[in-house]
Every structure is written in structure tokens, then in C-alpha cells.
Amino acid sequence: MKTVYVVGTCDTKGSELRYLRDCIRDAGCRVVLVDASVSDLQTKIDDVDVHPAEVARFHPNLPKYEELRDRGKAVAAMSEALVGFIRSRHEVDGIIGAGGSGGTALISPAMRALPIGTPKVLVSTVASGNVAPYVGPTDISMMYSVTDVSGLNRISRVVLANAGHSIAGMVLNKVGLACDDRPAIGLTMFGVTTPCVQAVTRALDKSFDCLVFHATGTGGQSFEKLADSGLLAGGIDVTTTEICDYLVGGVFPCTSDRFGAFARTALPYVGSCGALDMVNFGARETVPGKFRDRQLHVHNPQVTLMRTTPDECNSIGEWIGERLNLCAGPVRFLIPELGVSAIDAPGQPFYDPEADAALFSALERTVRRTDKRRITRVSLHINDPLFAELLVANFQEVVRDC
Template sequence: MNTIYLVGTCDTKGDELRYLRECIRQSGCRVVLVDVSTSDLRSHAQDVDVHPGEVASFHPDLPKRKQLGDRGEAVAAMSQALVEFIRSRNDVDGIIGAGGSGGTALIAPAMRALPVGTPKVLISTVASGNVAPYVGPTDISMMYSVTDVSGLNRISRVVLANAGNSIAGMVLNKRASVGDDGLAIGLTMFGVTTACVQAVTRALDKSFDCLVFHATGTGGQSFEKLVDSRLLAGGIDVTTTEVCDYLIGGVFPCTSDRFGAFARTGLPYVGSCGALDMVNFGAMETVPSKFRKRRLHVHNPQVTLMRTTPDECDTIGEWIGRRLNSCTGPVRFLIPELGVSAIDAPDQPFHDPDADAALFSALERAVRRTDKRQLTRVPLHINDPQFAELLVANFQEVLREQ
């Protein structure tokens, strides 16, 4: 029988969770009710399948967890424990949760820890606002509760029933496998590297399912989430620009874990310097005052680009190099010496040979080269068709090494 995990705080949402459980059971699915209450780890509810004490036991520092008195600290600790609890289960066909702001923050990380493709529904009082901190790079479906998740009424019953039917429908009608269309590979792209990535996909799309990710922070995280989930055979990371925003303060940053999925999985990796000449901001008026005198370029009315300096490029190259050194599988990193984006070329607004030279030198200095990890300078522009051909050839090579 398909098993759906239902997660929430039974001390404050007990009636709502039990109602939701009955709605799901009517579809024919088995429901495991997980109580993540933080007020009392013993939980006296007799009809709970997993009590909060059992969840808390998965916390890496349980004695400290028992001493927590502050509610915020308790929620954070229980959330961490829930992540490890969910990872330990091998029967999660789907997961659903309900809560206010605290419950949403508690439950969402456990949902993000599950592979892409596992159905996830989160009913929340904060789902009509900015949900990026909760959804992150995963496929969580968030449903606005309309009324607070506090009591059953004519509105909450309908919303909860719809949510229950939706998770049941996802589980009962789930595709047999996310990866049943042959080998899939991930590629990262920005508008200024589109020509390169499109040429690569044209060369590979007969042999691979090519998944292109927009390098806007979340896009890169989604790319690496699929790597962690082993839903990709490897990656062609043409556009590593999110590192610029992370290190300098743009609006499309990666996280400190960029390249971490390849370090953990050892999957084949081919990368390049795509759009490392720029930091992203919103409309011109949103550019921080400390950057107003820098070289700026209006990409469109909502996006303003700032050219990276030689000092910044040195830092960026050093950071990427150290991260590449942690990758355990075959790695090829190609440096396009004639420009890293469409606007980094002669007569283009971000053409800066000194900044590019600093970037390339830092990469060469930082990357520890081995038989499996190689760094190559190429006398081509990143959008040159020959550069795309080299990326394809290097990817085919690292696949053979795998």
C-alpha cells in the first residue's frame, strides 16, 4: 500500500491533522502521522504513529536538545531531527504537512531532503508570500490555508480536504520513475551564455535528456539537487556566475555548498567560467550605493549587471578552484580565454582583459590538477561553436572515466 507521511504539531493542530488523515485514508493510502510537537516530547496522543520523542532521538545532539527552552531553538532542533528521521525511512511515497509560520519552517527542510519526484504538499499560513526560503530548489507544492490552521470550519475543511486529495492523487498516479527516459544531464545557462549551451544541447540531445537550469541562484541549487538525488548522469556547468553574486553580494547567489553535490556523488563534471564577469542586481535604482560608480550595464529594466574587477575575479577564481578540488569524480574545467560572456568581448561593455586574466590565473593557481581533475585554457570565446564542441568532447571523456 502507498504510504503518505503526515507531519505536524499535534499539540496545537491535532484536530486538523486527524481530519486530513481521514481525507487521505479515504483514497486508499496508508497514513503515518508524525507528531513534531516541541511542548512535550512524550506526547500523550494515543493515535499518533510517531511520537515527538522518537523524532527528537534522531537529533545529532539529543542531550542538548532536551535542555532547550526557547521555542525558536526548539523548533530549529526538531526540524533538524525531522530531516534525519525522514532520511532514515524507506517507505515515504509522499509527504504532507500543515502549520503556521513555525510549523512551516519546521517541516519544509525535511521535505527538501527528499528526492525530487517524491510528492510533497505543505499547507501553510505563509504560502501566499515569499515561499522561496521554504521551497528552495525542490518540488514542494505549497497551499495557502486561507484561514489560520487553528480549528476546523467551513473553509479549513475544504482546503484540508483538497490538500489531502492532491497528495493522494500525486502518490497514486506517480510516474514509475523520474529517470525512465534514458540518461539525463544538467546544464547551467544565462542569457549571455545561451549560444554556447544551446550548441551543446543540440549536439547531445539525441543521446541524453538535456535539462537546462537558469543560473539565478535557485536554478543552480536545483541543478545540484538533482545531482544529489542521482537523477543526472553528470553535469556541464557552463555558467558558474552565481558564485559572483554569492561572494560580492548580488541577487542571484549560490550557497556555500556550490559544487558540493559533485563532491558527494563523484558524478562526472565539466565546467567553465560562464558569466563570471558580472554581478546581478535588480533595476538600476536598487543597486547598492557603494557600487553606483562601478561599471554597470542595464541588461533589461529589471536586471542591472556590474562588471567584476580584477581583485574580485582573483577571489572568485580562488573560491571555485578550492571547491573543484573537493570533487571526487572526473572533472574538466575549460577556460575560454577570449571572453566569458556575450558582453565580454572586444567592443562589448564588459570587455576587460585584465579582469579575465586575474580570474584565469587564480583558477590555475587554485586547482590541484590530477589525472582525473584537469584545467584547460582554450583560445576561444565561450560562445564560439568550437568551444561548445570542446565541452561536448570533454563530457564524453569524463563519462567514459566514470
């Protein structure tokens, strides 16, 4: 039978979690009820399959009992332990949890630790707000609880039953990720690099399942999450723009771990400078005051772009180069000398040869060239069809050599 893990704090959400368990069991799944309570790790509640002390054993350095009296510290510690516990289990066909803000913060990291494609449902009181900190780059389905997760009533029974039946349906009718015989590769794209990425995917479509990620911060994290999960055969990282937002302060930043998946996995990597000419903000009026006098371009009513300066481009190039140096697998990085985005071209608002030159020089100066790691300038614009052909040729080369 397929196994669903029901996770939460049974000291405060016991009736709700048992109700979820019963709904899922009645739908035809085996259920493991995991109690991640933080009030007393030694408490053993009847009819719970995994008790808090068993979960806590997976913490690398569990704080002392006195420290765990602080609820915030206790939630953080149990959350870290729960990640280790879930990773240790080999029969997790799906996972579901329910909780308030504390329970959501406790449970969601364990869900994010599971591979893409493993069904994940989280019933939460905070699901109608900003869920990015909980979902991250993964496929967690969050359901708003409507009423507080505090006992069973005519509303909570319906919401929880819908959640339980949904996870059962996902598990019992799961579509395998490997339903395509072609190996999967990841590509990063922005509106201003779309022609390039579309040309690459057309050229590779017969041989590869091309997964395109929107470079909005979370998109790049999802790209690398799949690489870490062993679901990609390589990456064509055309659009590295999230680094601009990370270093300068935009709204679509990557994390400090950008390129980390390729350093860890040694997967074939081909990259470029896509949209490194811009930092992203929301509507024009939301641009921080310190940037109001900078060169701005209203991309649409909700997105305002800011041109990166030569100094910023220098820092961006060095940052990328240092991380490419950590990649042990084959690396090819192509520099499009005639422009890095649709609006970085003669007559376009972000055309700035001086800033581009600073970026390109920093990249070439920082990247340590080896037989496996190469960086190449080409006298083409990033959206020139010939540039796409070069990306394809380089990717075919690194894949062939692996």
C-alpha cells in the same frame, strides 16, 4: 498501498492534521500521522502513529529539557530530528504538512531532505510571501491556508481537503523519474550563455536527457541536489556565475556548498567560466549605494548587472579552483579566452581583458592538475560553436572513462 506521511504539531494543529489524514485515507492511501509537537516530547496523543519522543530520538544531540522551553530552540531541535526520522523511513511515497510560521520552519527541512520527485505539499500561513527559505532547491508545493491553521471552519476545510486530495492524486498517479532510457545530465545556463548551452544540448540530446538549470542561485542548488540524489550521470557546468553573487553580494548567490555534490559523488564534471563577468541586482534603483559608481548594465527593467573587477575576478578564480580540487571524480574545466558571456566581447559593455586575465590566471594558479583534473585555455569565446563542441568532447571523454 501507497503511504503518505502527514506531519505536524498535534498539540496545536491536531484537528487539521486528522482531517488531512482522513481525506487522504478516503482517497485510497495508507497514512502515517507523525506528531512533531515541541511542547512536551513525552505527550502521547491518541490515534497518532508516531509520537514526538520517537521523532526526537533522531536528533544527534538533543538539547536538555530546560533549553527546550525556549520555543525557537525547540522548533529548531525537533526540525533537525524530523529530518533524521524521515530519512530513516523507506516507505514515504508522499508527505504533507500544515502549520503557521513555526510549523512551516519545522516541517520544510524534512521535505527538502526527500528526493526530487517524492510528492511534497505544505499548507502554510506564510505561503503567499517569500517561500524560498522553505522550498529551497526542491519540488515542495506550498498552498496558502487563507485562514490561520487554527481549527476547522468553512474555509480551512476546503483548503485542507484540496491539499489532501492533491497529495493523494500525486502519489496514486506518480510518473517515474526514469521514464526516459537516456541517462540524465545537468547543465547550467544564463541568458548570456544560452547559445553555448543550446549547442551542447543539441549535440548530446540523442544520448542524454539534458536537464538545463537557470543559474539564479536556486537553480544551481537544484542542479547539485539532483547530483546528490543520484539522478544525474554527470554535469556540464557552463555557467558558474552564482559564485560572483555569493562573493560580491548579488541577488542570485550560490551557497558555500557549490561544487559540493560533485566532490561527494565523484560524478563526471565539465565546467567553464560562464557569466563570471557579472553580479546580479534587481531594478537599477535597488543596486546598493556602495556599487552605484561601478560599471552597470541594465539587462532588463528588473535586472541590473555589475561588471566584476580584476580583484573580484581573482577571488572568484581562487574560490572555484579550491573547490574543484576537492572533486575526486574526473574534472575538465575550459577557459574561453575571448570572453565569458555575450556582453564580454569587443564592443560589448562588459568587455574587460584585464579582469578576464585575472580570473583565468587565478584559476590556473589554484587548480591542482592531475590525470583526472585538467584545466585548459582555448582561444575562443564561450558562445562560439567550436567552444560548445569542445565541451561536448570533454564530457564524452570523462563519461567514457568512468
